[in-house]
Amino acid sequence: MHVLILGGTTEARHLAGLLHGTPGLDLTSSLAGRVAGPRLPPGGVRVGGFGGAGAMAAWLREHAVDVLVDATHPFAATISFHAAQAAGAAGIPLLALRRPGWIPVEGDxxxxxxxxxxxxxxxxxxxxxxxxxxxxxxxxxxxxxxxxxxxxxxxxxxxxxxxxxxxxxxxxxxxxxxxxxxxxxxxxxxxxxxxxxxxxxxxxxxxxxxxxxxxxxxxRRPPVPEGVPVAADAGAAARWVAEHLGHDVAPPAGR
The missing domain is CATH 3.40.50.1980 (Nitrogenase molybdenum iron protein domain)
Known part of the structure; x- marks a missing residue:
């Protein structure tokens, strides 16, 4: 089974850490390449854009991706919408991993x-x-x-x-x-x-x-593409991935 994580965020690295080493799981993280000296996640890494939704869909098919997780920055609206279009074209499930936004408190x-x-x-x-x-x-x-x-x-x-x-x-x-x-x-x-x-x-x-x-x-942050489920943290995203790939490839206990 092959999972592609679109990321570069702290949450994307955390998710990769939770999934890395899972038996039967091939893991790839995709980084945009816009930051010099990025912090690399565990597992396979590709760097650079895809060239649009169509090219991303072709990459998903070529590399036999089973599940796509969009863990990009909350303001990376373009890649998020491309991910939604590409996942639909490739016929694979997509999850958006988004940390919750800030909430004002008294005194703000x-x-x-x-x-x-x-x-x-x-x-x-x-x-x-x-x-x-x-x-x-x-x-x-x-x-x-x-x-x-x-x-x-x-x-x-x-x-x-x-x-x-x-x-x-x-x-x-x-x-x-x-x-x-x-x-x-x-x-x-x-x-x-x-x-x-x-x-x-x-x-x-x-x-x-x-x-x-x-x-x-x-x-304010842009909305997640319509119809895409959202996980608020890496743990919830890892459970979603496990459910979609089968319990036999669930993250090992304690990770």
Whole structure:
């Protein structure tokens, strides 16, 4: 039996760890190749895009994939929709593995936005020194805000165009609360922008912003393709895979 995991996320690596070594299971993880020096999961790995839904469906057939798990980033909408189309064309089951989004708590000052462009529209009324944590792509949405200063944090160098007044901080989570508190103080940040990626690795910035009384612009995540079942964590995804492939290839006890 062959399982293909589309990933690169923490959840994708965790799922690969749960399934790796299962008797009778051939495991492949597919990474987009957009991050230099990615953390590799156990099992087989391919790197690079497929070239669209049709090419992905052909790859699924050629490599006799039995089950497809979309464990990509919650904002990787294009690959998720290609996965849904490819799984349908290849006639195999598909699961979306998505960590739950963040939920505001008492004291949070959140402003929801449906896109990066809308987030940029909100900023002038909220602050002048922006902590931008939406990744290295999409900075063009903020390029026209010349009156604002941006601290841009990403794993790899961001792609131009970007804001005229910008400092880049290359760093990879997980981040701790003390570090995020210090970062906001040192850079005199007065507004934070983030995608609703969910998870604990980057959540401390939300706590630090809440403690400081700072507004946070939260970009809503795109929906999972219609009809695709969703698992909230790697354990649930591993159980789903086991059910679809048969109990004889279920993850070993204790994994």
């Amino acid at each position: 000052v959140w402003h929801e936005a449906g896109s990066l462009a809308r987030a940029a529209e909100l900023l002038p009324g909220l602050g002048r020194r922006v902590f931008l944590t939406t990744g290295r792509t999409g900075l063009a949405a903020f390029a026209g805000l010349d009156d604002l200063w941006f601290l841009v944090r990403s794993v790899d160098a961001p792609e131009p165009p970007g804001p005229a007044r910008m400092e880049v901080l290359l760093d990879r989570g997980p981040f701790d609360l003390d570090g995020e508190r210090g970062l906001l103080r040192r850079h005199r940040v007065d507004v934070v922008v983030t995608k609703d990626s969910g998870g604990a690795a980057t959540a401390p910035k939300l706590t630090a912003a809440r403690e400081a009384g700072l507004p946070v612009v939260v970009v």
